Amino acid sequence: MQQIEERIRAYDQNFTTMIPTRFVRFLRTCVLWQIIRFVVINLKMIVVVGKSH
Template identity: 75%
Template structure:
């Protein structure tokens, strides 16, 4: 059993909870990727707001 799964083994209700894989955890903690996502989301917001004015 993985160390992440130990917390969920105590309560049967959470046995089907997904645990992110190595790639997902790496993307969530990568500062460079977060900056890129921040820029993309801001560009999308500018486009949406620009259409409404």
């Protein structure tokens, strides 16, 4: 197991992270979109809790 970890090096050419696009950054900072997502998630939670009672 240790041999595999030694071959994986952070910040190597093959070790990349995803960079968010301009649209994704906009959605993450848009207050209106966050409110909509908040309402949708809460409605889903109400449905799940309602089914369990």
